[in-house]
Amino acid sequence: MTSTQRIRDYKQLDVWRKSMQLTEEVYRITARMPNTERFALCDQMQRAVVSISSNIAEGYGPGSRKEYCQFIKIARGSAAEVETQLLLTLRLDMLTRDNLAPVLELVAEVRRMLHGLVCSLER
Secondary structure, three states: OOOOOOOOOHHHOHHHHHHHHHHHHHHHHHHOOOHHHOOOHHHHHHHHHHHHHHHHHHHOOOOOHHHHHHHHHHHHHHHHHHHHHHHHHHHOOOOOHHHHHHHHHHHHHHHHHHHHHHHHHHO
16 A cells, blocks of 8 residues: 555555454464463453454544544554563463564554554644
């Protein structure tokens, strides 16, 4: 998508696509976690990661720029939540650094993209 093309659908947004990729990766990671965490940390992580792309999509509607910015800020908060939960799995030895490194990089990229979008919307 070039900067001269008008984005007509949230599914064209790079940040939405990247957040969907992150969602897939978090679901793969949580499938490897201990069964004792299935209804605790896994469930919380899955809900938080789904919230990222969902808020990007929900806010893209016909509302104001200010309203959309609020949805993106919520998505950004959910991304920070997911990052925190992934780091917790590392601290609790549920997953290895090797397993988490690519997912942590992806969440960091999504967070940077969301931050950039907020800055753009607030101009």
